[in-house]
Amino acid sequence: xxxxxxxxxxxxxxxxxxxxxxxxxxxxxxxxxxxxxxxxxxxxxxxxxxxxxxxxxxxxxxxxxxxxxxxxxxxxxxxxxxxxxxxxxxxxxxxxxxxxxxxxxxxxxxxxxxxxxxxxxxxxxxxxxxxxxxxxxxxxxxxxxxxxx
Amino acid sequence: xxxxxxxxxxxxxxxxxxxxxxxxxxxxxxxxxxxxxxxxxxxxxxxxxxxxxxxxxxxxxxxxxxxxxxxxxxxxxxxxxxxxxxxxxxxxxxxxxxxxxxxxxxxxxxxxxxxxxxxxxxxxxxxxxxxxxxxxxxxxxxxxxxxxxxxxxxxxxxxxxxxxxxxxxxxxxxxxxxxxxxxxxxxxxxxxxxxxxxxxxxx
Numbered sequence: 001x002x003x004x005x006x007x008x009x010x011x012x013x014x015x016x017x018x019x020x021x022x023x024x025x026x027x028x029x030x031x032x033x034x035x036x037x038x039x040x041x042x043x044x045x046x047x048x049x050x051x052x053x054x055x056x057x058x059x060x061x062x063x064x065x066x067x068x069x070x071x072x073x074x075x076x077x078x079x080x081x082x083x084x085x086x087x088x089x090x091x092x093x094x095x096x097x098x099x100x101x102x103x104x105x106x107x108x109x110x111x112x113x114x115x116x117x118x119x120x121x122x123x124x125x126x127x128x129x130x131x132x133x134x135x136x137x138x139x140x141x142x143x144x145x146x147x148x149x
Numbered sequence: 150x151x152x153x154x155x156x157x158x159x160x161x162x163x164x165x166x167x168x169x170x171x172x173x174x175x176x177x178x179x180x181x182x183x184x185x186x187x188x189x190x191x192x193x194x195x196x197x198x199x200x201x202x203x204x205x206x207x208x209x210x211x212x213x214x215x216x217x218x219x220x221x222x223x224x225x226x227x228x229x230x231x232x233x234x235x236x237x238x239x240x241x242x243x244x245x246x247x248x249x250x251x252x253x254x255x256x257x258x259x260x261x262x263x264x265x266x267x268x269x270x271x272x273x274x275x276x277x278x279x280x281x282x283x284x285x286x287x288x289x290x291x292x293x294x295x296x297x298x299x300x301x302x303x304x305x306x307x308x309x310x311x312x313x314x315x316x317x318x319x320x321x322x323x324x325x326x327x328x329x330x331x332x333x334x335x336x337x338x339x340x341x342x343x344x345x346x347x348x349x350x351x352x
Contacts, residue, residue: 008244
């Protein structure tokens with residue numbers, strides 16, 4: 001079993017909390033007129049995947065596919081993305097899920113724990129960001145992006 | 150008792166924790182029937198339409214199958230270690246979808262095709278797909294998946310479009326313009342400077 005299947009997967013959750021809708025709030029951000037680059041965001045709650053929807057469409061930050069890729073133009077933070085999306089993100093809240101301060105939402109960047117406030121996490125080119133609430137899920141360090149992003 | 154404790158400890162050490170979800174196909178396939186590669190080389194429209202038609206016919210016949218075409222390592226996102234391991238990836242992908250879909254999952258890569266269904270033996274299906282040749286590029290993979298779905302569902306294999314038209318969608322118009330303008334400029338330079346150079350060299 002272990003030899004044949006070395007990467008135990010995490011199933012996608014069912015129900016509306018695991019499939020939050022896309023939304024685009026008119027957040028005032030400064031965008032550089034530079035080429036967009038990719039950042040990968042993975043969300044987990046209660047040992048299940050939360051889908052980051054396609055269709056978040058701000059001129060600085062957008063998602064064109066429901067695969068967790070955020071296309072970024074300029075210099076922004078995870079907090080900017082969640083503000084545009086209109087979903088909660090804090091030590092105790094992740095999208096539609098809540099937790100307590102003694103079991104906070106955890107963030108990982110390239111597999112390493114991010115201990116500063118979540119909303120300040122910078123969206124750097126080709127970052128792989130994992131947010132988790134509940135049981136620990138081993139975060140990937142690397143994500144391969146579409147060519148040209 | 151000591152043996153039980155040892156086994157429990159070994160299980161904790163050997164069984165890896167669940168891995169994060171990072172393969173794009175699962176996020177597409179929980180809603181759709183086909184994942185077409187878009188991280189690298191893409192499938193031509195004709196080949197994609199032929200595959201879609203066969204998959205839809207299979208579903209209409211009651212044979213539920215979802216198909217992931219993986220044409221490059223990048224199409225696996227964070228689980229790129231499963232590149233050229235179509236059967237392992239089929240097992241992985243099927244388990245990611247179990248709460249939303251329990252039908253067959255077929256994964257096609259340049260070196261083979263994998264099949265999985267939750268809590269169901271798919272040995273006969275594996276034997277069928279093992280015999281299918283896979284052509285070059287993303288279109289070759291799409292055509293192989295079309296043949297696989299048709300054979301598994303007991304459908305007639307449709308005429309397959311050429312597997313040579315894949316790639317990144319062809320040469321962009323601006324590149325063609327640059328090539329034509331560049332060619333004309335070179336021709337004009339040869340016409341203008343050619344005779345002068347020829348005269349200088351001729352004694």
